Amino acid sequence: MSIRFIDLHSHSTASDGSDTPAELVRKAAAARLAAIALTDHDTTSGLDEAVREGRRLGLEVIRGCELGVRCEHGELHILGLWLPEGDAPPSGSTPLDATLAELRGHRAARNRRIAAQLRQCGVDIEYAEVEAISGGESVSRLHFARILHQKGYVPTPQEAFARYIGPGGRAYVAKETLSPAEGVALLHSVGATVALAHPMLFRYPGNGFAEWLDDTVADLKRHGLDAIEAYHSEHSQADTRRCVDLAARHGLALTGGSDYHGAGKPGIALGRGRGGLRVTTAVLDDLKERRRRQGLPV
Numbered sequence: 001m002s003i004r005f006i007d008l009h010s011h012s013t014a015s016d017g018s019d020t021p022a023e024l025v026r027k028a029a030a031a032r033l034a035a036i037a038l039t040d041h042d043t044t045s046g047l048d049e050a051v052r053e054g055r056r057l058g059l060e061v062i063r064g065c066e067l068g069v070r071c072e073h074g075e076l077h078i079l080g081l082w083l084p085e086g087d088a089p090p091s092g093s094t095p096l097d098a099t100l101a102e103l104r105g106h107r108a109a110r111n112r113r114i115a116a117q118l119r120q121c122g123v124d125i126e127y128a129e130v131e132a133i134s135g136g137e138s139v140s141r142l143h144f145a146r147i148l149h150q151k152g153y154v155p156t157p158q159e160a161f162a163r164y165i166g167p168g169g170r171a172y173v174a175k176e177t178l179s180p181a182e183g184v185a186l187l188h189s190v191g192a193t194v195a196l197a198h199p200m201l202f203r204y205p206g207n208g209f210a211e212w213l214d215d216t217v218a219d220l221k222r223h224g225l226d227a228i229e230a231y232h233s234e235h236s237q238a239d240t241r242r243c244v245d246l247a248a249r250h251g252l253a254l255t256g257g258s259d260y261h262g263a264g265k266p267g268i269a270l271g272r273g274r275g276g277l278r279v280t281t282a283v284l285d286d287l288k289e290r291r292r293r294q295g296l297p298v
């Protein structure tokens with residue numbers, strides 16, 4: 001049997017991706033992936049549609065989400081995989097959904113402040129426009145970036161982060177959210193497999209990142225962290241090696257995915273990242289084995 005590949009990190013129109021959940025799953029099937037996880041920011045609203053399309057096409061779809069959490073040095077991202085389903089089809093609400101709704105409330109408050117700061121910088125923008133292009137439940141700075149680009153304020157959406165909405169930018173606003181320990185504990189409490197997303201993208205101020213990350217991971221493991229996202233579109237081979245070592249030192253599993261956003265992040269393909277990414281089904285098998293040992297469903 002030939003080696004098959006998977007992608008355990010992707011975004012749809014439910015947050016800041018440009019493909020609907022069903023379109024995303026069809027692209028994964030066309031790319032002959034064996035499984036994908038849909039991991040939208042702070043929302044589970046795309047999951048039922050993705051799972052349905054996966055069943056239709058014979059592609060395994062894992063219910064996931066991504067949380068941004070705040071620590072002393074900035075924002076870390078946490079992935080929850082194998083999220084619980086709601087009570088009745090279409091999925092009802094779970095204990096996780098209540099917290100996600102609160103987090104989306106913080107997002108909306110922050111987004112209004114970003115829009116106001118942008119106007120102070122002379123940008124012609126209303127928050128309603130940003131909500132309108134998002135179309136989904138979870139509005140992110142990537143939507144602001146798309147509008148700033150469309151209106152000609154920046155040459156590329158990425159440049160919007162450097163100039164306006166990223167840390168240090170003129171319209172940067174920090175988001176109120178959970179601490180890393182709270183985020184991990186929340187996802188763990190609903191039976192999710194919890195992974196630290198793209199650790200090497202964290203911009204640690206100054207020296208001592210490796211030691212800080214080791215301490216942080218040790219602490220998060222005590223709260224239920226299961227895995228490190230070693231394979232990611234923006235991780236170099238050296239980054240991946242560091243993550244593999246980090247996971248081994250702490251007895252954690254590995255995970256990986258492209259962080260596909262469709263048109264919002266041009267050049268990143270589902271399952272392939274920027275071209276060099278390959279996450280095999282062995283990674284998925286290990287995660288499932290860990291869940292079985294924990295007595296959790298796969």
Ligand code: AMP
Binds near residue numbers: 139162166
């Ligand atoms: P938010 O969740 O509203 O804070 O927005 C964060 C999202 O913006 C991330 O999930 C990425 O999709 C995107 N993003 C953040 N920083 C950058 C960057 N420097 N370049 C491009 N996209 C970014």
Ligand code: MN
Binds near residue numbers: 011016041140142261
């Ligand atoms: Mn995003």
Ligand code: MN
Binds near residue numbers: 077
């Ligand atoms: Mn992320």
Ligand code: MN
Binds near residue numbers: 010259
């Ligand atoms: Mn992501």
